[in-house]
Amino acid sequence: MAHGTALIYDEEMTKYKLLWVDPACKIEVPERLSVSYEALVRNGLADRCVSIPVREATDAEILLVHSDEYLEAVKKTPYMTLEDLKEFTLQFGDVYFHPNIYRCAKLAAGSALQLVDSVMMERVRNGMALVRPPGHHSMRSAASGFCVFNNVAIAARYAKQKYGVKRVLIVDWDIHHGQGVQYCFEDDPRGVFGKGRIIFGCLKCNILVFVLFIFNSVLYFSWHRYEHQKFWPQLRESDYDSVGKEKGAGFNINLPWNQVGMENSDYLSVFCHVLLPVAYEFCPDLVLVCAGFDSAIGDPEGEMCATPDIFAHLTHLLMNLAGGRLCAVLEGGYNLTSLPQSVCQTVQTLLGDPLPQLANLSGPCRSALESLQCLRSAQKQYWGSLKHTASPTAANISTKRIRIAEGEVEEEEKTELGEEEKNSEEKVWHEPPKRPCPPIRAASVLPDDVACPDGCKRITKDIHPLVVSRLKDHLVQEAEDGDALATFSTLVSLVQKMEKNEVGSGLALVGDVIKAMMCVVQHVSPDLNRVLVVCVGNGKIPSHISRDGKVLVLQISSDASEEQQSKHYISVCLQKGCCNTSGFMQAVLGLLLPVGYEYNPDLVVLVRMPDSGVCDVVWKQLTGLLQSFAKGHTLVLMQEKENSCVGPTASILLGDPAPPLETLQAPDREDVDAVERLRRRLQADWKLLQTTSEYTS
Ligand code: X5A
Ligand code: ZN
Structure with missing residues (x-):
């Protein structure tokens, strides 16, 4: 069995930056990568990993996800003047170009592929790639949200094509919606007549029965700050009711956060009550993580309150899927203190060190429960593990988005005075304690x-x-x-x-x-x-x-x-x-x-x-x-x-x-009922058992 953890990093990817004034882009700085890597070195983690060199993704690999026209356009950016670069940038949203970004984007995508190769060829069990630019917002023919090529989407297609991987789970814990990944796979069931075909011969009837196992091959899960569509990229299709199209229905899972300030228990509750049951049912052969850490406390984009040690647990909870084949690829993360801490927690967990204890978990907040409840009912027809759950009315929650969009109602959190102040206040948290390995x-x-x-x-x-x-x-x-x-x-x-x-x-x-x-x-x-x-x-x-x-x-x-x-x-x-x-x-x-x-x-x-x-x-x-x-x-x-x-x-x-x-x-109806009954009976004592907002005040 493969063991060891790959770490992929190259200083070259720090060598581009914003060359003009753009408030939307100023947080995406080269230091994001260097401080993360230095923290891994300082904590002795880099040394314990297998260092894998980066490489450029080839044109053919980039074309697995992007259009020829887009690739050709990006190829010209190294030769553009500053004015041309600005002009080129203007056609996209919240992204910037630089003469060296094309080179770095090829390395970022290539790093994800090197990681997939190392894991699939069993040189290592799992690994992390520290890359810039990030990838999950970029689309077939467009850059977006600091992203040029969609590193993880390319890696998923590559893994299927090169290694015949049948089912890939993509977990996107970045605080933004990876709409690029969603668009890439939302109607995915390609290759229906390719793999997974089983032929039964029936001697009695003298006929052949073809049974086609039609599995969508890529399952995409994303949680993201949404605020009823007020938060970037402000897309209707980031809501919980975008479940995937046609045969891909059920293979796109969006959990919108409609308030800021979500905590560890909100994140864990979504893992326990949606992601993990579905992931175990899906049974992936490979797990890819869009590992953005703007979902951690202190981040100016996410404004959430989950602490860096939560990423140790999120990572660990995914490590028993796919026989441990897990590839984490950096996406966002803009607080230069919580980002390196979160990266260290992730890598240390991949290395197999003991998990940190998470103290004082409260129950999920009401807004998180509303999202969870809506998502579970939107997905219940596709997943046996959610099939028999109570189906509450989601109507009042989904219509809130429309009413807010039309300016009819104010977001409730805005009406509370002092809430705004709280957000701009500097967040403080403890550096996660050391996680010493016992000698035995x-x-x-x-x-x-x-x-x-x-x-x-x-x-x-x-x-x-x-x-x-x-x-x-x-x-x-x-x-x-x-x-x-x-x-x-x-x-x-x-x-x-x-x-x-x-x-x-x-x-x-x-x-x-x-x-x-x-x-x-x-x-x-x-x-x-x-x-x-x-x-x-x-x-x-x-x-x-x-x-x-x-x-x-x-x-x-x-x-x-x-x-x-x-x-x-x-x-x-x-x-x-x-x-x-x-x-x-x-x-x-x-x-x-x-x-x-x-x-x-x-x-x-x-x-x-x-x-x-x-x-x-x-x-x-x-x-x-x-x-x-x-x-x-x-x-x-x-x-x-x-x-x-x-x-x-x-x-x-x-x-x-x-x-x-x-x-x-699908589990037996009686068993689901028994678990549900118990969950309802116990949720007054154990708040993390809640899956609906009915019981909170
Ligand atoms: C990868 C990532 C964020 C873009 C925010 C634009 N992008 N407002 O975190
Ligand atoms: Zn992000």
């Missing part, structure tokens, strides 16, 4: 006859007299069983090592997973304020475990025991238990992730109940996603006889990406 990434507690996986350190059983005497008090029956006692004692000391960050994650084979879990939970140090216990499979968890809120239990099973739900004891009951992949993922993405983020545990204990029925790939996805919490400190408890799970579990804890799930079927 994963440790195991295993019976002597079970081999310890490579890269994982076996902890030899050690009996702490103090721990043992406390254990004896609690687990009287086991007091006789010296072996179980030794195992429990070792588990407690393993957790202590995790707490000191000497060890990242742990896995253990134990005689009784529930007893082991109880033992860990009752004996962790009082400094571990919150422990998230995730139980997979049937089995009774003593309900007193969670009484003081220091423990949150979330169980996924096929046992109908919904009565005893409480804020800290959540039981998800699925028809086929953990065997049904789509139902299970629905619960993981729509329930477990939001609750986990809001709870913000210091330790995660993942319990695999005996005979849970969970398949390998799903188990790996779950284990990988749980690394989002507690700075990656997860303890996995498994039943002694399930020693075939040790290897797969260890590989994920050591940082391997989970293999992709097959394209998911």
Whole structure:
């Protein structure tokens, strides 16, 4: 399996700038790139990456997306006088040309292609390209919004053409709408008769049945500052109801932000409740990120409030798709402090370092919920994971755009005095704390006859007299069983090592997973304020475990025991238990992730109940996603006889990406209903579970 992270950068791309006065363009400066790269060097991240040289994209590659006339016109810009350049620039919106920009634009697109090559040829697992000019606004025959060639769109076409990649997911977390990418792929289902054709021969009827799997090959997701069409580029088609055209319907996903000031929880909520369910259902072979950081706090364009460490999480949440094949290409980002911080968070996550803890997440704001609700109902007919969600009326929200456009109503936020002031105020935030790697990434507690996986350190059983005497008090029956006692004692000391960050994650084979879990939970140090216990499979968890809120239990099973739900004891009951992949993922993405983020545990204990029925790939996805919490400190408890799970579990804890799930079927109606019911019941306690604005004041 490929590993390593590519970094693509060349100083040449700092060598063009705005040569005249234009307030709209003055923020797009060469320093954007140099400060980002210098921060990577200063933090020792550049050195840990595989440095890949840039190259120019060829004409043929640029023509994958752009017209011949446009390319020929741009080709002339290096020879133009200042007056000619100004004149040429005038036909486009919010962009400038310079004698060296054509060269840089070829390098920027070429960098994205080098990155795709490195990932697809398995020289590296993932990577980031730091480029200028950005790309996502440029269209077939037009420059726009500082963009000349559409780097990511070209890369997507290139990946399909050169490597036969069937499904490409483009995630555009830049704060502007990448309308260029949308136009490029919105009616995309090209090559219907090309790949993906399966022919069944039916002997009985003596006929051949051709089944054509018609998949749109590129799924584009973008969130963007919109303000009911008041914000640049002020397009009607940036709204949530642009879902793609004809066969491309459902493959264009726009989440408009109708207010500024969106925070980490707003971003996470959109990932949990729209992007991730759809992305897992789509099952991409490659993920491309339009990685703009003008969506971070302090940015003069975005005016949002999400902190740089959110990008560690956004990146991580995408890293278990497509077998980890992720290429991030820089787009916007104009605050020279938050931009390099955000770039570092992204690259450090690609390198596999522990995730930062996100503290004090609130619920999404009302405006974010309105957008989320509208988007989910606009997309529900295309995606099984959204299919059965309640369909509220979106009318009052969409008509607001028209009424504002016609000057009938004022935007509500403008009527509040002092709001304007708040925006112009300098934003302050802390530099994200360091993310130190523990000396031991994963440790195991295993019976002597079970081999310890490579890269994982076996902890030899050690009996702490103090721990043992406390254990004896609690687990009287086991007091006789010296072996179980030794195992429990070792588990407690393993957790202590995790707490000191000497060890990242742990896995253990134990005689009784529930007893082991109880033992860990009752004996962790009082400094571990919150422990998230995730139980997979049937089995009774003593309900007193969670009484003081220091423990949150979330169980996924096929046992109908919904009565005893409480804020800290959540039981998800699925028809086929953990065997049904789509139902299970629905619960993981729509329930477990939001609750986990809001709870913000210091330790995660993942319990695999005996005979849970969970398949390998799903188990790996779950284990990988749980690394989002507690700075990656997860303890996995498994039943002694399930020693075939040790290897797969260890590989994920050591940082391997989970293999992709097959394209998911729509989950069973009963399962969706069960998850929805639970979500509604719990959203008063866990605000990140909200998907509609009905419940907020
Ligand atoms: C790539 C990017 C922004 C253009 C803003 C024009 N472009 N007002 O962030
Ligand atoms: Zn932008």
